Amino acid sequence: MTQTQFSQLELDPRIEKAVEAMGFDAATPIQAQVIPLIRAGADVIAKSQTGTGKTAAFGIPALEAIDTAEEKPTIQALILCPTRELAQQAGEELRKLARFLPGIRLAEVYGGANMERQFIQLRRCNVVVGTPGRVMDHMRRKTIKLKNLRMVILDEADEMLNMGFKEDIETILRETPPERQTVLFSATMPPAILELAKTFQKNPQMVEIDKSQVTIERIDQSCVETPISQKKEALDLLLRFHRPRRALIFCNTKHMVDELGEYLNGRGFSAESIHGDLKQVQRTRVMNEFKRGRVAILIATDVAARGIDVSDVDYVINYDIPMSTEYYVHRIGRTARAGKSGSAITLFSGKRQMYAVRDLARAVKAEIRQDQLPTREEIRAREEQGNVEAMAALLEAGPDQSCEGMVEALEERGFSPRQVAAAALSLCFPQRDLPADIHSQVNRQSRREADRTGVKGGPTAYTEVVVDIGSANGVETKHLVGAITERSGLSGREVGKIHILPDYSVVAVPADRAGDVVESMLGCKICGRPTHTVRLAGTERTKSRPARPGSKAARFAAERIEKRQLAQRGGPARRKKKIPDFEG
Known part of the structure; x- marks a missing residue:
């Protein structure tokens, strides 16, 4: 498929300069189709998954539409996001795009942040990014006035409706001028979204990005069968075998997120949990720890993960099978970002879940390979190989000369260099306790072979x-x-x-x-x-x-x-x- 260069979109030169500074030259499919429509003044419904460049798709034309010559700045563009994390993420992206536009003044409004600071920002802003609840709060306080609004953008509209913001969104839209432009982004198109569009949009243009255009081709997708009663142990084996630098694990319930986090930390992993019941200060701390690499594993629900924008997640693990194809694409789209590759592993138990995984594979038009759980021997062998490579790299770089004196002192006591090396390695790479092998209990192919041949082991x-x-x-x-x-x-x-x-x-x-x-x-x-x-x-x-x-x-x-x-x-x-x- 032919790519559209940003230079072909005839952007404001200052925004094009910012895009180049961000390291982008070609527009994504959603950007190439949506930017011209919004610039032409059309209302737009865009169906697009995460990781497709949605923020720039609406951010670029929104910034271009701002009149920076106003004597007193008024709110001209309003961007509504479902969560604080997504609002922060959108705000960061817009600031990067507007770095060479001195007249752009952005305010971020969401719960859990200092209200006085938001009051100050709102006095002289022309772009507002926020969550529906906090925007409504400021509207009641008269600190947000929308009489001069030119454009309203609903980012991840389906998720905002799922979270119960329908009435807030309708109230906000009714307070905006009727001639305003309305842009709606959504990963799915349930009836509630279409009803919202029918009520508040004028002849909207529909843009839909096919799932196959998302970066799925760079994601190695696999699934593993495990007994439902031993899923935690199976996850333990997988994490020790693959040794991800940074992994996202998805669960369907808040309870399981907490339970799994407690289990993994008890097994020696560096893991944190995030879901909607956490206080905002806790969620912010967890997200910062994960983004900075201080925590290797983040366990999350689908809603809580909406604000995660980390470019180097190498593994996504579906501990629970996602509730829909859209959720599956959202989950695995957290890896293989910024041109990198990644892996997605889905755990399943029983025939019904096996069929559900097959349905997902058909829906995303990709192969989801079925693998067996690694054995303890395979994990030990992989760990040993990794340790050998690490030691070889250290030896090639030249060991610390200060340690040679300790080696000589140990040799004087009668220890051979081989014994000293083995003792040092045992200190550096201690043997860790592993769960018992469970792959033999879930290998359906082996059981079928045994049934056919009559080999039952007694x-x-x-x-x-x-x-x-x-x-x-x-x-x-x-x-x-x-x-x-x-x-x-x-x-x-x-x-x-x-x-x-x-x-x-x-x-x-x-x-x-x-x-x-x-x-x-x-x-x-x-x-x-x-x-x-x-x-x-x-x-x-x-x-x-x-x-x-x-x-x-x-x-x-x-x-x-x-x-x-x-x-x-x-x-x-x-x-x-x-x-x-x-x-x-």
Whole structure:
């Protein structure tokens, strides 16, 4: 595809000079299409993903439209962003573009910042960048007046609506002059966005950048299957194997962000967490630590990550599968920026999530390769190779001469140079504790090969688990097998006998995987009904996770134990229906 040079867009020479100083000569597709439309005065709806140069696309024509000859500056351009971080990011970019335009006065208004300072900036500004809530606050205080506004820009409009700013945006737009120009940028086009455009825009021009035009071609995309109960350990192995310099990990919930941050820090990683519940001062601190490289791993929700603009993120890891294709593109677009390459890894558990990953691959028109989890041996080998290379580079550069005296002193004590070197290396590169290998439990191809060849590694011991749903709720064998295989990673052939009664079902599973099955079935819905699963091992229940008091599974377990005890004492065992004994 032919690139458009900024020199072809006939920009204000001072802005073109600023663009050159920023190191850009060719416009991105969104910039090449949107800049001429906005300069022509048209209302615009631009559908574009992150990392496509949106800020310059609206910033350049907005700055060109400012009348700097006003005797008293008034607000002529208003840019609304969903978060403080995005507003800061947009403000920084606009200041760079306006560095040779002395008449541009920018004010940034958002929550968590000093109000008095914002009052001072607003008295003599002609461009305002802010969040809807704080802009509304200043409008109520009469410190923001929009009667002379020429252009309003809604950046990431879909996210602002998702965050509940719809009424604020509508109120702000109603306070602007009817002849103003309205530009709307959004990654998605839900009905609410189209309704907003219909109400407040005049014959808008639609510009849509295809997902394939985003820098996906420079991102190595892969996925890894892991048991749902061992996702943290799987992530641990992946981080130790790939050793990212700077990584972003995405979770779907704030709770998981906090939980994962606590786990990784406990395992010796340098990690921070960020989500909407953090106070603004905490979010700012975390972002600054990550941007400056003091923290190697940042764990975030999709909304919190909207303000992250770091050019050297080499790995993006989807700990949870994103809720939509747009979120997936937003996430992986945080790597491979500024012409660099990057990697994106997605963890998935079970067949349903495997199909979801395939759907993502089709949607972005790219291959998402499936890899196996690295083993402890592979991690050790990679670490050793990296350590050898580091030592070789140091030796080639010439070691510190002051250390030779220590070597001589140790040799005088009878230690050989080989022993001294080995001891020094053990100090520099101590062996770290690694999670147990789990790749063998999730290698579907290996299991299929074993099923075909009959190589099982000996007879499998089975134990029983009880699920508190039965035929009275319409449950069938296929429902139970589907739920267990999807959530635990077991194959259908590994599930043993199933006995369905009116109020509960008894399922035989491999004894060495029973704990995983119970853990992975937490919160599982079957036939639309929440269920609870417990393990029965002979007459003893697994004590790590007892049955919910009063549940049908708990009543069944207690009843069965009582009947077995009666039978052992020679007493009656009154059973209304025989429950078959399972092996193991």
